[in-house]
Amino acid sequence: MPRDAGAVRWRAVASKASISRSVVLCQIPLTVIVVVIAVSAPLLRPGLTSDPAFDLGLSMILVLLALSVIVPWHELPRGSLLIVPILDFVAIALVRTGALEVQPALGVLAVFPVLWLMRSSLPPWVSLALTVLGSLLVTSWPLLGSFDPAQLRSYLGVLLLPIVMLCIAVTIRVMISGAQAREIEIERKDRELNDLLRAAIDRERVLTAILNTVDVGLTAVDAHGNTTLTNRQQELFNRLSGHDDGQGGSMVGADRVTPLAVDRQPVYRALTGETFADELVWVGDGDAQRALSTAARPIKNADGSIAGALIACSDVTELVEAVTAKDAFISNISHEFHAPLTSVLGYLELVMEDEHPLPGHLRGYVDVAGRNAERVLHLVADLLSTAGDRVRVHPRPVDLAALIEMSVRSNRFRAQKNGVKLKTNAQTPLWTLIDPLRISQVLDNLLSNAIKYSPDGGVVTIRAEESESTIDLHVEDRGMGMTEQEARQVFSRFYRTPAARSADIDGAGLGLAITKSIVESHGGSIHCVSAPGKGSRFTVTLPVNGEVSRMPQDSIGESV
Incomplete structure (x- = not known):
């Protein structure tokens, strides 16, 4: 509050000083010109200063200057300032009358009070009216008190100065209006710029708060690798790596020993135009060493050149x-x-x-x-x-139908125990290029799961369909089923649905993960469609990598 009060007082004092200074500055030019004429009169215009009208006008001008300096105009009504230019017309009329014989052109001095009137806060028509009347007073002063009809043409000459001053006043008014309009426009743009600046500052403050809140380290660099932006988390990583500018420090590779070469560091790679994600590096030493998953993307100009890069680092030590x-x-x-x-x-x-x-x-x-x-x-x-997400396979020509039959025989006893009926439907033989041991593992996993998750019995169907380029293997049950989200996660290692856990069904959650790995190692895919209480259908799609001569086809039929 004291600071605000002081600012208000300072602005008030400055405003008062500005009013007094404006009055003095408006009066000085007229005073200087008249004084110069009076001082040079003995040499250039003898007899000028001996005229009482000139002396009276000069005295009025000097007195008005003194009043401009002495009078506290800021304490008077604002309109009181107009007394000075109006009296200036009277003083100019006296000066012109006294010098009419030797210097009749002094009436042009009326331009100074005209300028003052045009810059005042008076309505335009009032200012113009005072301009005409004041100028007419200057030219008609010598004619006051006498009228000679024979001098009518001379009387008409008194209108010339008012007309000229009127034209000057109109021009000044137009110029002032244009200047005021430009000033208003500048003020409007200044307000808009201030609003934009405040908005930008607010956005920067919010952005800084967001960047400092997230637990991901962010660094932006320019085209030369100089850091232009970083957040608090990245500063912690930089201190941990012993390098405060985020350019690498004691950064080592996945073996946690070998220092990372310069051309393999995230900033360097991003500035060469490379985009990457989930690159693991280690920073720090000893027990304080942390694993960072780094990602980077170059920032390009409109012409495609590299303008900088953005690098993100996440602490994944616990996950690793x-x-x-x-x-x-x-x-x-x-x-x-x-x-x-x-x-x-x-x-x-x-x-x-x-x-x-x-x-x-x-x-x-x-x-x-x-x-x-x-x-x-x-x-x-x-x-x-x-x-390590790797399963080795050794493909060879195999009759897939025979593998299906073997898997059905192996799981028949368990199916009977659970009250499940097994049905197969496949052409025989169904030769394709697969690893028989691994695909048998896939069939056993799918069949055992279908039987295990059908606690109320039912039918489990195994179908094999061959197209021109793929073989589709379907294992379908009418058991407890899963939600759509659970069906998407069921191939994750160690994942088991809540329903399976609550039903106390045995399992470690590895079978389907291994199945997926085996199928993908064959170049195939597996997906699940399921609904709670309606069962599940697993579909394995394998490419037909090779064919051998086929025997006559018949149906395997139905197995119980």
Whole structure:
């Protein structure tokens, strides 16, 4: 408040000083010209200063200048200022009358009070009327009190100066109006610019607040790599890397040891026009080292040249450590499973090779157990590769229909136990180029899931359709089903639906993730369509990579 009050007082004082200064400045030019004429009169115009009318006019002008300086005009009504120019007309009339014989052109001095009137706040018609009357007073003063009809032509000459002054006044008024209009326009644009400036400041303040709120580090650089903008999170990353300008510092690669080469650092790559995302780098040292996922995009001018770049960094240390822990867990579990499974397979082989052969039906059971144990062993080996999103496949010509039949036989006992009926519909043989072990794994995963998630029984249908370039394999059930969102997430590792968890259905959430990886390793795709309470349909689409000669076709038929 004291500062605002002081500003108001200062503006008030400045306004008062401005009024007094304007009055003095308007009066000085007329005074200087008349004084110069009076001083030079003894040499140039003898007898001029001895005329009482001239002396009286000069005295009035000097007195008016003194009043302009002394009188506190800001304390008087604003219209009182017009007394000075009106009295100036009287003084000019006296000066002109006194010098009429030697200097009749002094009437032109009327232009000074005219200028003053035109710049006043009077209505235009009042200013013009005073201009004409004042100018007429200047030219008609010598004729006051006498009238000679013989001098009528001379009397008409008194109108010349008022007409000239009127024209000058109109011109000045037009110029002042134009200047005022321009001033108003400038003030309007100045207000608009101030509004835009305030809006820009507000937007910058909001943008700064947003940038400093997000947990993503942002850096903008110009074409030379100089930082033009950064946020608080990025400043923390820069301090962590030991480099305050965000240009790299102790940035190392994914191995957390090798320093990142200059041409592989995010800023350099972005300024060369490269766009990338999810590039992992490490900053810092020792226990304080952090993993950053970086993304960058160049900023281009209208002509396509690089004007700068924007780099974003996200701290993903916890995620990287979680993935590492998960991979270590899978690796340990795989090793723990490998030894007992190998032992099981060995004992099953001993049973099959025993000198006392098993009965036929028991031999079939042991054969199925051995084949499934072997698949489990391969599955354990695959856990390591799925941790790195890689599954190796060894395609060869295989009859897919035979694989379907084998998978149905392997899952028949479980289906009967759950009250599920298995149906197949496929042409036979259905030769294609696939890895039989992996595709058997896919079929077993899909069938076991369909049976497991049909707790109330029903029918599970397996269909295989061949087109010109693909083979579509459908596994459909009428079980508990899923929502659309759950169907999109069901291929994620370790994901299980809430309904499956609440129903206490066994599973680790790995089967469909491995299935998807195997299918994609074959160049195919898998998707799910499901609805709660209406079941699910999984569709595997495999490319026809090769064909062999076909045998006569018949239907596999229906299996129970």
